[in-house]
Amino acid sequence: MVKSIDSFDRRQQLIEVIFRACTAGEKDIFDRRVLSELAIGQGLTPHEFSFDARHLASVARDERDAKNLASGLPLSLFNEEVILPGAQEVPAYERAMLESARIPCQLPDRVSEA
Secondary structure: OHHHOOOHHHHHHHHHHHHHHHHOOOOOOOOHHHHHHHHHHOOOOHHHOOOOHHHHHHHHHHHHHHHHHOOOOOEEEEOOOEEEEOOOOHHHHHHHHHHHHOOOOOOOOOOOOO
């Protein structure tokens, strides 16, 4: 459902709301009614999101990519681009931070207030 939303910022806001609803609000985020209520609560109209199966291939691809990247714990992500899987020595973290510092940071248009 989140993948059906065109705006990156609105997707990110909804992901935060869904996460809070699941962890702090103890809501069943696998219930489409709950997800719809959360989306509408964020100001989305029902025609701005869908549970259409056409997004399933994209979700499956994301899950496959995540499994391939996350080959160990902990998994560190720097600047949403540089991934450091598994336990590493300090120099590996230093290299990852330096590499991520060279990547332009992509901030959403508007930062949501938590």
